[in-house]
Amino acid sequence: MTEKITIAIDGFSSTGKSTIAKLIAKKYNYVYVDTGAMYRAVSLYAKNNDFVNQNSIDKEGLIASLENITITFKFNEALGFAEVFLNDKNVEKEIRTLEVSQLVSKVAAISEVRKKLVAEQQEMGKNGGVVMDGRDIGTVVFPDADLKLFMTASADKRATRRYKELIDRGDKVLYEDILFNVQERDRIDSTREDSPLMKADDAIEFDNSDMGINEQFERICTLIDNKLA
Template sequence: MSNKKITIAIDGYSSTGKSTVAKQLANYLGYIYVDSGAMYRAVTYFAMQNGFIDELHFNIEGLISKLNNIDISFKFNETLGFAEVYLNNENIEKAIRTLEVSNFVSKVATASEVREKLVQQQKYMGLNKGVVMDGRDIGTVVFPDAELKIFMTASAETRAKRRYHELLNRGDNVDYNDVLKNVVDRDYIDTNRADSPLVKAEDAIEIDNSNLSLEEQFQKILQLVTMTLEGFE
């Protein structure tokens, strides 16, 4: 395998397991892992905490005016084996994974000013290669020149079931139909927003993991990484 480091961009719909396989790859390769979705969740959490968004309204101008007050960082937790998300030095890893945050994150992500701020940070994180980043526009906007681009998909029902069980295991009190609605709604917003909509990059490899186990998915993508790196031999 080549000593050269590459950029791996993993895009796809919500709850397709992008973060799970991206973490696995980063750990295996010794690369930096960046969960871009967590960055949008962090901004959403900030908006919720400061009264800029709720079920009835979204004060987008108010949020934009406070973007410079938002500092997002990732700190590696050796016990967990992955980096947790911090907002202004507060660990918000668990707080941003709720269904409430999920219900608002796609709306917040439609704000061009929010995307501009976060894309700038994401590009900076990938300057030295050796990075695995997942999200919605990594292969199309953040790293259009990434050596390996993957686009992950699965049926809405499959993704909703995964997300539902994940939330139940966390101890959250959720209804499956609410989770399914969230998945479908987010798909619509993510693919129809004006700024950087979710689309498969022309040179991305699509993987439907509806019927793949986590190990099968990891091995399939690792094979693609190996083939890409061998191209530099």
């Protein structure tokens, strides 16, 4: 086994994939890539340029504009993680809103968008020493990843976590809207034609409905240490 491995974390929305991935990256000094943030950034671009709203999407218009989209990650030492930049503008907060959450699955279902971002993700992780989370990391982006995890939890538990996160941030949202968004994203992500959300055959499933972050982290670190041994 190489000194640094490739770790793929897939799963449903709001299962804490990014939180776990950040902790792993920090502990093992790996590069962390939040692929969901990349799709959110494209969705923000599409929203701001009137290519998508809750009722419709101009696929051809967005596809024609993909060459105008540049997504980068810049590490923020004060925060301890890399923030997302869309065309050199920090959009870390903008991409986390419920409005963008309601659009991202529609945008992510477009094959041309996925092709562009998958190529960028594969380039970021080609040398190993990377932990990447998303929907299709273990099945499409890195099918040969050394360790694959698949995170799941009940829709109610995930909606409650997301609701608390947004309320703590000061957003005015209704729990019912969050639950609907979680369920709708599950439906779209799992049934889309291109790279649907699914557990890789060799992925280890983690149902964290009743599991705290510390317990998850400890269990996953044991798996990583075994791979590195």
